[in-house]
Amino acid sequence: MASSQDRSQGRSGGIVSGGATEAVTFTGNRALQIEEPLIFEMGQPGRCGVDLPEPPKVKDRLNGLRRSGDIGLPGLSEPQVVQHYTRLSQKNYAIDMGVYPLGSCTMKHNPRLNEKVARLPGIGDLHPLQPVSTVQGALELIDRLAHWLKTLTGMPAVAMSPAAGAHGEMCGMMAIAAALEARGERAQRKVVLAPESAHGTNPATAAALGFTVKPIPANETGRVDLAALKAALGPDVAAIMLTNPNTCGLFESEIVEISTAVHAAGAYFYCDGANFNAIAGRVRPGDLGVDCMHINLHKTFSTPHGGGGPGAGPVVLSAALAPYAPYPWIVKDGETWRVAEDDAKVAGTPLGRLKAFHGQMGMFTRALAYMMSHGADGLKQASEDAVLSANYVMAALKDVMSPAFDGPCMHEALFDDSFLKDTGVSTLDFAKAMIDEGYHPMTMYFPLVVHGAMLIEPTESQAKEDLDLFLGALRSLAAKAKTGTAAEAFKAAPLYAPRRRLDETLAARKPILRWKPSNNPPETDPVKQAAE
Numbered sequence: 165m166a167s168s169q170d171r172s173q174g175r176s177g178g179i180v181s182g183g184a185t186e187a188v189t190f191t192g193n194r195a196l197q198i199e200e201p202l203i204f205e206m207g208q209p210g211r212c213g214v215d216l217p218e219p220p221k222v223k224d225r226l227n228g229l230r231r232s233g234d235i236g237l238p239g240l241s242e243p244q245v246v247q248h249y250t251r252l253s254q255k256n257y258a259i260d261m262g263v264y265p266l267g268s269c270t271m272k273h274n275p276r277l278n279e280k281v282a283r284l285p286g287i288g289d290l291h292p293l294q295p296v297s298t299v300q301g302a303l304e305l306i307d308r309l310a311h312w313l314k315t316l317t318g319m320p321a322v323a324m325s326p327a328a329g330a331h332g333e334m335c336g337m338m339a340i341a342a343a344l345e346a347r348g349e350r351a352q353r354k355v356v357l358a359p360e361s362a363h364g365t366n367p368a369t370a371a372a373l374g375f376t377v378k379p380i381p382a383n384e385t386g387r388v389d390l391a392a393l394k395a396a397l398g399p400d401v402a403a404i405m406l407t408n409p410n411t412c413g414l415f416e417s418e419i420v421e422i423s424t425a426v427h428a429a430g431a432y433f434y435c436d437g438a439n440f441n442a443i444a445g446r447v448r449p450g451d452l453g454v455d456c457m458h459i460n461l462h463k464t465f466s467t468p469h470g471g472g473g474p475g476a477g478p479v480v481l482s483a484a485l486a487p488y489a490p491y492p493w494i495v496k497d498g499e500t501w502r503v504a505e506d507d508a509k510v511a512g513t514p515l516g517r518l519k520a521f522h523g524q525m526g527m528f529t530r531a532l533a534y535m536m537s538h539g540a541d542g543l544k545q546a547s548e549d550a551v552l553s554a555n556y557v558m559a560a561l562k563d564v565m566s567p568a569f570d571g572p573c574m575h576e577a578l579f580d581d582s583f584l585k586d587t588g589v590s591t592l593d594f595a596k597a598m599i600d601e602g603y604h605p606m607t608m609y610f611p612l613v614v615h616g617a618m619l620i621e622p623t624e625s626q627a628k629e630d631l632d633l634f635l636g637a638l639r640s641l642a643a644k645a646k647t648g649t650a651a652e653a654f655k656a657a658p659l660y661a662p663r664r665r666l667d668e669t670l671a672a673r674k675p676i677l678r679w680k681p682s683n684n685p686p687e688t689d690p691v692k693q694a695a696e
């Protein structure tokens with residue numbers, strides 16, 4: 165990170181030189197790639213972008229607890245602030261910039277229509293504490309979205325409030341725990357089964373609720389080993405948490421046998437619905453025997469995500485679990501909508517609350533806009549196109565990269581690193597080289613069942629020629645790696661990014677989460693420095 169000191173001496177110290185011929189600029193900028201310090205390293209103490217009146221003199225009533233030093237706010241003018249955040253925003257690779265192949269994340273296009281609708285004054289300006297009589301339309305919107313979700317999944321109920329997929333998992337597994345409690349079997353059923361390929365949130369959710377996680381191996385086709393699953397089922401099992409299509413991008417073809425066996429053992433079937441984008445409009449999870457499933461609105465039904473949010477993870481519930489859906493419930497009495505909250509009369513025994521207010525209204529609006537503008541036929545087509553795109557990726561790369569499993573895939577194509585064997589190039593190196601080609605890397609090293617996994621999810625959003633350019637870049641990188649003489653070049657990648665390789669282990673183990681002012685204010689006169 166360039167410090168103020170670096171800046172005053174020219175900022176090129178912040179860049180690792182990629183080779184002798186590389187130009188080192190005084191500013192550290194590379195053409196329009198601007199070096200950006202932290203906001204705390206900019207400006208001058210006391211500078212302010214707004215005109216604030218002098219605070220009135222008041223009697224100190226803080227009993228001597230008055231702050232004695234500065235609080236260290238950065239001092240910047242309004243243009244400095246605007247420029248800082250605009251420059252930062254341009255460092256962000258985004259779905260609106262190009263192919264974003266992160267598998268499992270479904271980085272699909274977010275239609276601008278969604279944004280327009282989400283900003284309509286009656287929606288964008290809502291406040292969650294408004295009187296219910298003034299938000300009738302918003303409640304109807306939530307109910308309409310709930311209707312679409314129940315119809316698409318073939319499930320009788322949905323809890324709308326969970327704030328993300330992982331939160332939805334928590335909600336669904338809490339409903340399962342409550343149902344077991346009601347049966348008097350909560351203490352006895354302590355085990356949750358999860359395939360080895362499961363997303364990390366599945367075992368984390370189960371463990372957070374006090375269950376013990378038992379992994380179920382995959383068979384050679386990348387799907388759940390049914391015999392191993394049946395052997396693990398018993399009176400101690402509460403549930404299975406299963407993703408379908410699974411994280412290898414494959415449809416669990418024995419899903420009905422799995423749900424039948426799980427139910428016969430008295431356990432519940434939690435389906436991780438993060439990959440619903442592959443089957444929406446084609447398969448109703450309710451028909452497969454699913455008891456509850458979260459839907460990542462921010463994956464399947466557009467709505468921009470990444471960088472930590474926002475998201476929305478409604479959970480559809482079977483008739484057996486529906487009574488436990490958390491507050492709030494949206495209920496219609498005659499022509500009037502109401503929000504049933506704590507102690508309200510509803511036909512069940514809700515879990516309580518999982519979240520303040522009603523859920524992510526902006527996400528709800530975008531998801532409903534997406535559904536209604538696509539229509540049922542359009543949603544089906546989006547799923548089919550997503551699967552077609554992924555199989556196009558698979559077909560275009562399978563002679564130069566190594567597909568992890570035989571046969572067609574669903575919405576994402578999974579490769580292992582065997583095509584890199586003896587080249588000295590790792591999955592990580594390959595991904596870093598993609599950055600130089602102008603692409604965000606695919607998901608790496610996940611799922612764990614595959615060595616050096618590379619999981620590519622093109623979604624339905626990309627035009628063929630854009631996908632072709634991306635595939636051409638990957639083919640060229642694969643060919644380069646296979647020459648066996650390119651390891652050093654790969655290890656040096658990315659050459660053209662503002663930062664090169666970061667010490668990710670150090671960053672994870674010893675994160676520096678707080679900027680501390682240096683004790684000696686640095687000399688900050690670049691003109692003087694340059695002259696010297």
Ligand SMILES: *Cc1c(COP(=O)(O)O)cnc(C)c1O
Binds near residue numbers: 328330331436438460
């Ligand atoms: C994204 C994802 C999750 C978690 O969803 P969040 O919204 O990120 O909490 C869980 N399972 C799978 C398979 C996923 O891809």
